[in-house]
Amino acid sequence: MSTSDIILKVSGVSKRFGGLQALSDVGIEIRRGQVYGLIGPNGAGKTTFFNVITGLYTPDSGSFELDGKPYKPQAVHEVAKAGIARTFQNIRLFADMTAIENVMVGRHTRTQSGLMGAIFRTKKFVEEERQIRDRAQQLLDYVGIGKYADYKARTLSYGDQRRLEIARALATDPKLIALDEPAAGMNATEKVVLRELIDRIRNDGRTILLIEHDVKLVMGLCDRVTVLDYGKQIAEGTPADVQRNEKVIEAYLGAGHKPH
Numbered sequence: 508m509s510t511s512d513i514i515l516k517v518s519g520v521s522k523r524f525g526g527l528q529a530l531s532d533v534g535i536e537i538r539r540g541q542v543y544g545l546i547g548p549n550g551a552g553k554t555t556f557f558n559v560i561t562g563l564y565t566p567d568s569g570s571f572e573l574d575g576k577p578y579k580p581q582a583v584h585e586v587a588k589a590g591i592a593r594t595f596q597n598i599r600l601f602a603d604m605t606a607i608e609n610v611m612v613g614r615h616t617r618t619q620s621g622l623m624g625a626i627f628r629t630k631k632f633v634e635e636e637r638q639i640r641d642r643a644q645q646l647l648d649y650v651g652i653g654k655y656a657d658y659k660a661r662t663l664s665y666g667d668q669r670r671l672e673i674a675r676a677l678a679t680d681p682k683l684i685a686l687d688e689p690a691a692g693m694n695a696t697e698k699v700v701l702r703e704l705i706d707r708i709r710n711d712g713r714t715i716l717l718i719e720h721d722v723k724l725v726m727g728l729c730d731r732v733t734v735l736d737y738g739k740q741i742a743e744g745t746p747a748d749v750q751r752n753e754k755v756i757e758a759y760l761g762a763g764h765k766p767h
């Protein structure tokens with residue numbers, strides 16, 4: 508495979524919080540069209556790594572390439588512009604806006620006509636607005652919540668709010684979509700639907716980075732997995748490989764960690 512197949516290449520990421528080394532020299536390579544999983548026991552550094560990649564935390568060291576171009580994850584909007592969209596462990600929707608408006612906000616990062624167009628409602632603005640709304644509706648249909656387009660986000664079920672977050676992330680047409688514990692708080696039926704959705708997103712040619720506590724979901728979905736423990740990368744490989752890895756078994760079963 509050529510290097511152009513690599514969508515995200517991150518190497519040598521370290522991050523310290525006071526006396527705590529939250530990440531030590533962590534690196535991953537995600538290929539186009541892969542679902543890549545990041546797993547590990549509580550406090551392993553998964554969220555910190557995610558936050559570094561997406562510009563929420565500044566790392567102490569590390570280099571970053573998206574689709575062959577270096578990017579500096581120093582600000583969230585820069586990362587979004589570079590082509591990474593993410594969801595959050597704690598859902599971050601505009602609760603009092605409708606589902607479709609939440610998706611339209613994601614799309615508005617890409618509009619052309621700007622503030623003057625919005626104020627004077629120029630022909631270009633009105634046409635662009637209609638296209639954004641149509642595309643937002645398509646995305647809601649795609650994630651399976653099209654019929655709730657005009658419901659306020661806070662009135663949707665937990666599972667549907669998570670799917671709305673995914674629709675909003677897709678609205679930016681990202682090169683990589685990063686999902687932070689998408690199955691958290693979902694019941695078994697919702698998880699099955701989520702799994703089908705992530706599979707469909709991948710089959711439609713997108714690349715996905717996933718933090719997930721539900722090991723069964725990760726093992727069933729991911730092409731490759733990195734396992735973190737106490738900020739160190741203890742294994743990398745296919746789900747079957749990492750499941751057999753001694754260090755991984757020890758990390759999940761060892762003292763001081765709650766198994767998931």
Ligand SMILES: Nc1ncnc2c1ncn2[C@@H]1O[C@H](COP(=O)(O)OP(=O)(O)OP(=O)(O)O)[C@@H](O)[C@H]1O
Nearest residue numbers: 524525527529547548549550551552553554555556
């Ligand atoms: N902003 C912060 N300030 C200080 N310490 C932090 C901060 N963020 C994370 N940490 C610490 O860094 C370590 C790694 O935390 P992190 O949240 O990345 O782990 P995690 O693998 O995502 O855990 P979980 O599965 O519980 O979400 C933990 O010991 C945590 O307490």
